Amino acid sequence: MTAPGVRDGQDVEDLDVEEVLALVKDGNRPARPATEATHDPTATRGHGSPVAPSPEAPHRKTSATPWADARIRAARAARSLAARRTPVSVNLEDALGLVLTAPLTALTDLPSFDTSAMDGWAVAGPGPWAVRDEGVLAGQHGPAGLVDGEAVRIATGARIPPDTTAVLRSEHGRTDEKGRLHPGRDLQHGQDIRPRGQECRSGDQLLPAGAVVTPAVLGLAAAAGYDTLAAVPRPRVEVLVLGDELLTEGRPHDGLIRDALGPMLPPWLRAMGAEVVALRRLGDDAEALHQALTASAADLVVTTGGTAAGPVDHVHPTLRRLGAELLVDGVEVRPGHPMLLARLTEDRYLVGLPGNPLAAVSGLVTLAEPLLRTLAGRPAPEPYTLPLREAAHGHPHDTRLVPVVLRGDHAVPLHYNGPAMLRGIAAADALAVVPPGGARAGQEAELLDLPWAAAGIGACFT
Numbered sequence: 001m002t003a004p005g006v007r008d009g010q011d012v013e014d015l016d017v018e019e020v021l022a023l024v025k026d027g028n029r030p031a032r033p034a035t036e037a038t039h040d041p042t043a044t045r046g047h048g049s050p051v052a053p054s055p056e057a058p059h060r061k062t063s064a065t066p067w068a069d070a071r072i073r074a075a076r077a078a079r080s081l082a083a084r085r086t087p088v089s090v091n092l093e094d095a096l097g098l099v100l101t102a103p104l105t106a107l108t109d110l111p112s113f114d115t116s117a118m119d120g121w122a123v124a125g126p127g128p129w130a131v132r133d134e135g136v137l138a139g140q141h142g143p144a145g146l147v148d149g150e151a152v153r154i155a156t157g158a159r160i161p162p163d164t165t166a167v168l169r170s171e172h173g174r175t176d177e178k179g180r181l182h183p184g185r186d187l188q189h190g191q192d193i194r195p196r197g198q199e200c201r202s203g204d205q206l207l208p209a210g211a212v213v214t215p216a217v218l219g220l221a222a223a224a225g226y227d228t229l230a231a232v233p234r235p236r237v238e239v240l241v242l243g244d245e246l247l248t249e250g251r252p253h254d255g256l257i258r259d260a261l262g263p264m265l266p267p268w269l270r271a272m273g274a275e276v277v278a279l280r281r282l283g284d285d286a287e288a289l290h291q292a293l294t295a296s297a298a299d300l301v302v303t304t305g306g307t308a309a310g311p312v313d314h315v316h317p318t319l320r321r322l323g324a325e326l327l328v329d330g331v332e333v334r335p336g337h338p339m340l341l342a343r344l345t346e347d348r349y350l351v352g353l354p355g356n357p358l359a360a361v362s363g364l365v366t367l368a369e370p371l372l373r374t375l376a377g378r379p380a381p382e383p384y385t386l387p388l389r390e391a392a393h394g395h396p397h398d399t400r401l402v403p404v405v406l407r408g409d410h411a412v413p414l415h416y417n418g419p420a421m422l423r424g425i426a427a428a429d430a431l432a433v434v435p436p437g438g439a440r441a442g443q444e445a446e447l448l449d450l451p452w453a454a455a456g457i458g459a460c461f462t
Helices: 017-024 067-076 215-223 261-271 286-295 315-322 357-376 457-461
Strands: 088-091 120-123 129-131 150-154 166-169 173-175 180-183 205-207 228-231 236-241 275-281 300-304 325-329 331-334 340-345 348-353 384-387 399-407 410-413 430-434 444-449
Touching: 067 325, 067 331, 067 340, 067 357, 120 129, 205 215, 236 261, 236 286, 261 275, 261 300, 261 357, 286 300, 286 315, 300 357, 315 340, 331 357, 340 357, 348 357, 357 399, 357 430, 384 410, 399 444, 410 430
Parallel strands: 129 150, 236 275, 236 300, 300 348, 331 399
Antiparallel strands: 088 228, 120 150, 120 166, 129 180, 173 180, 325 340, 340 348, 384 444, 399 410, 399 430, 430 444
16 A cells, blocks of 8 residues: 555655654554664565564664765675686687686687688689689688689688689679670779688787677687687576565465565576576575575675564674674665675675565665676676656655666656566666656666666576
């Protein structure tokens, strides 16, 4: 139910304490105490289940980090895995999306011999030419040389016979009744011949270290003679889904709700370049969480829910028990402000996502994406903006991330963008970064592309 005075598609989590108190004056919503232990005035567990703060829960004096600063901290928290682990030698088909740890240097001339750029005839000297009976096909070794006045049929990519003057395209030649070949237009010396080394010579640097392996890079590497590539290994990520109220199948019932994050997070993290090594559902069990974090060998552990200070919110107490270093404890962003980033050990990290689905997405793009990008050695995407076609509601003090679709040269804000909602993000191309106070129609907004909009579905999730 939407509280009085709250816009359709807006969640109370988007409001400040003063705003919540203003809403409950009429008695329509029972007030709950707001404490320093949480940035969420409704003290939601994150999975959509409001819980009152535990009187025994320790008060954590924290100061939320501005959104842009949180992304910078996440990006700078880690070193590239290339500096920490031996680069992996990856088969070409497995290297897509990885980052090269060494320059891509040509192992051969490209092309490695003179080849025909067109179907037609290889000719020697001026025409007309007598045409040989046999032709030259791609893959044939060492075709016989030509003499002046002689021509031979040749296919695209075939090796040029010695002493060839040019290649006459099929559409530019004609044969007379005696079978002699005549040019239909002037023919220049070397025309439609790709000379050896035209693209590169053996030893030339084709791409620098740090280049991201795209499908085109795979093709170039194969053409240049590579079977494997030296690359930064994918960051290993383990996902821990917390919450006793979560169902893994069927419809919600009896106070239980479906787990939306278990199906969503692994493919999303893979789209960010991670190798998801495990997905585990732990419920609300502090000891199970402690054991899972202690035993994990992943570079990054992502947890869902339990980042507030309720009686079954175990993330903060467990991090204290492990002696983890909190790098970000709350972010000035809506939805998702109870998110956190911690360093478990020198080379291992934890991103705690709120359990509300869109709030978790906010945590992914705010903390997980910059951290994974650094671990994988990937460059940051170039920021860009587009004007908003409609005004976007903002939070009084915090940055707000709003799902948008891209239409021409504008971004159109979508409804159903409350913290517990996925309907808007499921239709979105990007997230608009709305400053405190909101943005008017026509105002330029920074956009964060979603993985399936920045690349094809197949490339993202395979």
